[in-house]
Amino acid sequence: MDKDLLDKILSSVTGSENKEQTTEKVETAALTQCNLTEFVGAGIGDTVGLVIANLEYHLHENLKLDPKYRSIGIVSSRTGGAPHVMSADEAVKATNTEVVSVEFCRDTKGGAGHGSTIIFAAEDVSDARRAVEIMLSSLDTNFGNVYGCDAGHIELHYTARASYALNKAFNAPIGKAFGITVGAPAAVGLLMADMAMKTANVDIVTYASPASGTCFSNEIIVTFSGDSGAVRQSVLAARDVGLSVLRGMGQNPVSVTTPTL
Amino acid sequence: MDKDLLDKILSSVTGSENKEQTTEKVETAALTQCNLTEFVGAGIGDTVGLVIANLEYHLHENLKLDPKYRSIGIVSSRTGGAPHVMSADEAVKATNTEVVSVEFCRDTKGGAGHGSTIIFAAEDVSDARRAVEIMLSSLDTNFGNVYGCDAGHIELHYTARASYALNKAFNAPIGKAFGITVGAPAAVGLLMADMAMKTANVDIVTYASPASGTCFSNEIIVTFSGDSGAVRQSVLAARDVGLSVLRGMGQNPVSVTTPTL
Amino acid sequence: MDKDLLDKILSSVTGSENKEQTTEKVETAALTQCNLTEFVGAGIGDTVGLVIANLEYHLHENLKLDPKYRSIGIVSSRTGGAPHVMSADEAVKATNTEVVSVEFCRDTKGGAGHGSTIIFAAEDVSDARRAVEIMLSSLDTNFGNVYGCDAGHIELHYTARASYALNKAFNAPIGKAFGITVGAPAAVGLLMADMAMKTANVDIVTYASPASGTCFSNEIIVTFSGDSGAVRQSVLAARDVGLSVLRGMGQNPVSVTTPTL
Numbered sequence: 001m002d003k004d005l006l007d008k009i010l011s012s013v014t015g016s017e018n019k020e021q022t023t024e025k026v027e028t029a030a031l032t033q034c035n036l037t038e039f040v041g042a043g044i045g046d047t048v049g050l051v052i053a054n055l056e057y058h059l060h061e062n063l064k065l066d067p068k069y070r071s072i073g074i075v076s077s078r079t080g081g082a083p084h085v086m087s088a089d090e091a092v093k094a095t096n097t098e099v100v101s102v103e104f105c106r107d108t109k110g111g112a113g114h115g116s117t118i119i120f121a122a123e124d125v126s127d128a129r130r131a132v133e134i135m136l137s138s139l140d141t142n143f144g145n146v147y148g149c150d151a152g153h154i155e156l157h158y159t160a161r162a163s164y165a166l167n168k169a170f171n172a173p174i175g176k177a178f179g180i181t182v183g184a185p186a187a188v189g190l191l192m193a194d195m196a197m198k199t200a201n202v203d204i205v206t207y208a209s210p211a212s213g214t215c216f217s218n219e220i221i222v223t224f225s226g227d228s229g230a231v232r233q234s235v236l237a238a239r240d241v242g243l244s245v246l247r248g249m250g251q252n253p254v255s256v257t258t259p260t261l
Numbered sequence: 262m263d264k265d266l267l268d269k270i271l272s273s274v275t276g277s278e279n280k281e282q283t284t285e286k287v288e289t290a291a292l293t294q295c296n297l298t299e300f301v302g303a304g305i306g307d308t309v310g311l312v313i314a315n316l317e318y319h320l321h322e323n324l325k326l327d328p329k330y331r332s333i334g335i336v337s338s339r340t341g342g343a344p345h346v347m348s349a350d351e352a353v354k355a356t357n358t359e360v361v362s363v364e365f366c367r368d369t370k371g372g373a374g375h376g377s378t379i380i381f382a383a384e385d386v387s388d389a390r391r392a393v394e395i396m397l398s399s400l401d402t403n404f405g406n407v408y409g410c411d412a413g414h415i416e417l418h419y420t421a422r423a424s425y426a427l428n429k430a431f432n433a434p435i436g437k438a439f440g441i442t443v444g445a446p447a448a449v450g451l452l453m454a455d456m457a458m459k460t461a462n463v464d465i466v467t468y469a470s471p472a473s474g475t476c477f478s479n480e481i482i483v484t485f486s487g488d489s490g491a492v493r494q495s496v497l498a499a500r501d502v503g504l505s506v507l508r509g510m511g512q513n514p515v516s517v518t519t520p521t522l
Numbered sequence: 523m524d525k526d527l528l529d530k531i532l533s534s535v536t537g538s539e540n541k542e543q544t545t546e547k548v549e550t551a552a553l554t555q556c557n558l559t560e561f562v563g564a565g566i567g568d569t570v571g572l573v574i575a576n577l578e579y580h581l582h583e584n585l586k587l588d589p590k591y592r593s594i595g596i597v598s599s600r601t602g603g604a605p606h607v608m609s610a611d612e613a614v615k616a617t618n619t620e621v622v623s624v625e626f627c628r629d630t631k632g633g634a635g636h637g638s639t640i641i642f643a644a645e646d647v648s649d650a651r652r653a654v655e656i657m658l659s660s661l662d663t664n665f666g667n668v669y670g671c672d673a674g675h676i677e678l679h680y681t682a683r684a685s686y687a688l689n690k691a692f693n694a695p696i697g698k699a700f701g702i703t704v705g706a707p708a709a710v711g712l713l714m715a716d717m718a719m720k721t722a723n724v725d726i727v728t729y730a731s732p733a734s735g736t737c738f739s740n741e742i743i744v745t746f747s748g749d750s751g752a753v754r755q756s757v758l759a760a761r762d763v764g765l766s767v768l769r770g771m772g773q774n775p776v777s778v779t780t781p782t783l
Contacts, residue, residue, distance in 0.1 A: 034509025076448035105471035110371030110632030187598035210627035248556025295770025337709035366732035371632030
């Protein structure tokens with residue numbers, strides 16, 4: 001019986017992979033075949049972006065939204081927490097929306113990290129849609145500094161000016177340079193954090209480990225703020241030490257897209 | 262060293278798969294080769310059903326069972342939360358047992374959802390065994406409205422009359438029509454919930470998201486009760502919107518067994 | 523876009539696997555290519571062991587370490603909780619270190635169990651390094667009584683004399699014989715626990731299930747202490763019943779390395 005299940009899932013997976021291979025160029029066509037007005041788009045890490053123009057009353061209450069907001073944009077991913085918050089930060093800077101919720105989950109399809117769900121609230125659905133669009137379009141860039149391999153992954157994130165998404169998710173001081181280092185398995189993250197903190201004069205903002213501050217993920221995540229140059233230098237030093245350790249484990253960590261740091 | 266581990270696991274997996282392929286017809290025979298009286302059976306989603314005629318005293322205390330119950334039936338799965346609760350609900354309606362515990366876990370073998378563990382207590386082991394048997398036998402049906410694909414899954418569950426398992430797990434009002442919608446990645450679940458609530462006059466019972474009410478799973482799960490026709494209509498509307506979004510992500514969601522709604 | 527991600531990850535995985543196949547004999551050479559002084563070694567279950575000679579001040583504070591400890595050893599794994607605690611127990615017996623933190627995470631690369639992160643604190647970095655070395659070197663032995671298969675796994679652990687790592691992780695009475703039984707899916711663990719408790723005169727120390735005491739893993743984990751012979755007998759009886767159930771599920775559970783019990 002389990003075999004049936006496995007077969008069904010395999011055929012579904014294989015099916016969709018084949019489709020992707022043979023119809024690469026009509027992919028955009030396929031995506032626009034979703035004729036729901038709520039569907040905005042999909043992206044890397046099994047990310048999906050949706051809008052709801054007029055959220056149903058009880059759900060609105062459940063999310064404790066300010067009554068002035070009728071519309072929401074919502075973006076969920078199977079893989080990626082910090083890259084999504086970074087992307088949401090760019091979206092919230094550029095639109096008339098508020099980040100009302102950032103939730104992480106223990107996912108990554110068997111990887112060591114998080115998936116995420118971020119909700120933007122807006123008075124007008126076009127603002128919510130714009131925020132989701134901007135967020136989706138900047139995901140590829142923000143995945144550039146995620147390096148994955150079979151044994152784990154490291155992530156580096158840097159912004160010269162943190163905004164409301166980073167504040168909501170990591171308590172980042174608004175308007176200041178902000179850095180994030182992530183390492184998995186967790187020990188890698190602690191070594192990266194130690195290196196980041198020793199490299200330049202930065203202030204630790206949050207420290208999260210498997211048992212505290214994560215969703216039981218296998219990561220140590222440290223965030224810090226400070227002078228723009230210092231934060232950047234710390235992030236780069238953490239990257240080098242993280243890549244070294246993963247290579248020491250016999251792995252070959254590669255950027256998920258294209259590194260920007 | 263890690264390679265050795267991988268090889269061992271692969272050979273174990275491959276071994277068991279081969280066995281399944283070549284000995285499909287003797288599978289029942291193989292299952293009855295487990296000569297433990299405690300073993301009741303296995304099922305879809307790596308489900309196993311067991312009974313303990315006379316639970317050891319300290320474990321009995323630990324589970325806080327009523328002293329009148331000496332026997333328990335226990336069913337665990339790697340994949341499947343709501344389908345198992347639905348099946349347990351049928352079992353508890355038909356037997357002289359009580360559902361004393363429903364626990365979810367963050368599992369699904371790398372999927373976005375839950376596994377589950379449900380314990381029935383009974384004064385007599387034959388009642389516990391019967392409950393486990395009924396539950397196992399109705400799993401295939403309840404997996405019919407689970408649609409999976411590589412990027413996520415959606416689930417719809419409907420009963421005209423909720424009983425004690427649904428009450429224990431989701432606080433369902435006993436004897437009333439009850440519906441469950443699940444979508445993963447989580448954003449899909451919120452859109453399904455919005456559609457369900459707008460479609461007909463139903464009352465929300467529970468709302469669960471990655472950070473609250475789930476085991477950090479990548480799902481939004483909404484349950485609701487109301488008039489039988491209304492609940493059914495809501496569930497169907499949620500299904501359509503959920504399937505549309507997954508298809509919009511370039512996926513091909515398929516029922517795990519055979520849809521019943 | 524998701525396809526790109528998949529390809530990248532696949533190529534990374536395949537790449538590293540090929541490398542492993544063709545360069546098996548130079549693996550040790552590859553490992554020593556990590557020229558970080560902080561890198562101690564890697565092991566089964568994607569385990570990595572590191573030392574930090576002089577932990578950065580704010581991280582030191584964050585971990586609430588006694589000021590007398592300047593150095594830490596830290597070991598993280600993707601797969602393996604109890605085997606790592608058992609190994610840490612041997613390390614702490616043999617070195618001048620303190621186990622200051624044991625954290626589990628919901629990992630195992632899509633399996634049902636835990637990964638772990640254990641921190642040793644020491645006044646001198648050579649002590650921390652020695653603890654990590656001893657821990658890494660005893661992992662293979664402690665994985666011998668972990669039996670895995672596609673549907674789940676069971677684990678048995680026995681020590682004649684528990685020390686500070688087992689005390690920190692499971693509240694084990696120092697100096698007494700101590701046993702651990704783990705079964706996944708969770709129902710298997712409960713049956714094993716019932717058998718262990720009934721077999722000999724042992725005292726239950728901890729009981730952990732998906733919703734309480736684990737990281738939402740799909741396991742029931744029971745620990746017990748008592749007379750050395752009784753604990754050993756209980757562990758062995760639990761093993762037999764656990765293997766029987768997994769075989770009843772049509773699986774072929776095999777030891778990850780070489781059984782020692």
